[in-house]
Amino acid sequence: MEKVIVHDNMQANYVYDLIEPMGRNFDHDFKPELKPKEMLALGIFGGKYMTDCQAEFPESWFKKAKFSPHKKNPELNYYGVDASLPLTEWQKKGWIFEEDPRGWFQWYCRYYMGRRIPEEDFRQIKRWKAIVRHRGAIRKNCEKYDLQCRRKQRQALLHWAYDSREI
Numbered sequence: 001m002e003k004v005i006v007h008d009n010m011q012a013n014y015v016y017d018l019i020e021p022m023g024r025n026f027d028h029d030f031k032p033e034l035k036p037k038e039m040l041a042l043g044i045f046g047g048k049y050m051t052d053c054q055a056e057f058p059e060s061w062f063k064k065a066k067f068s069p070h071k072k073n074p075e076l077n078y079y080g081v082d083a084s085l086p087l088t089e090w091q092k093k094g095w096i097f098e099e100d101p102r103g104w105f106q107w108y109c110r111y112y113m114g115r116r117i118p119e120e121d122f123r124q125i126k127r128w129k130a131i132v133r134h135r136g137a138i139r140k141n142c143e144k145y146d147l148q149c150r151r152k153q154r155q156a157l158l159h160w161a162y163d164s165r166e167i
Contacts, residue, residue: 004113008053010101018114022058026111030125032161036109040065044159045084046072049105057109078165079147083155097123104128108161131160138167 006014023035034042040050040061047068054062066076074082090096090103097120100106107124134153142149147165154164 002114004056004115006053006056008056010053014099016099016110016115019116020114022114023112027121027125030128032108032128033163033166034158034161036105036112037061037064039105039158039161042066042078042158043076044078044155045105046074046082047076048072049102050109053102057113077155078158079151079155081151081155083152084159095127105159128160131157132162135162135164135167138164142167 002018004016004018006012006016026032036057037060041064043066047066048071050057050065051067051069068076072082074080077083087096087103096103097107099117099120100110104124104127107120108128111121111124134157138150138153138157144167145165147154154167157164157167
């Protein structure tokens with residue numbers, strides 16, 4: 001078992017254990033279509049997500065990542081649109097778990113790495129499953145592979161590890 005000690009702008013001395021092999025042994029209900037590395041390379045969260053916490057994750061995840069060093073830049077997103085609420089909104093809605101102050105994607109990265117927190121994993125997987133409704137809206141309202149149709153919904157799906165380029 002490997003211990004990870006986090007030191008970044010949002011957490012100091014947070015420690016977690018990696019108890020599963022990286023990218024394996026996911027909950028049977030959790031089948032993300034994209035890996036964190038792929039998501040970062042495609043362009044998510046305006047390039048601002050994880051700019052200060054790269055030491056926690058494999059260096060390879062960041063080789064092709066699209067980052068904005070100072071502030072969110074929606075043009076870096078795969079679909080070139082802003083499809084995320086500010087962190088303050090996520091906090092107000094009670095969607096943020098104290099172990100993952102950046103939200104779902106941080107949880108996913110740590111889960112992918114091998115951390116498991118059963119109750120929180122269940123909650124986050126339930127949230128992930130609920131986002132799939134946007135896939136149905138795209139299918140209903142867009143021609144197949146029309147990546148210009150419903151770009152905001154497509155970008156939101158990318159933020160949740162669904163590959164909206166395939167719809």
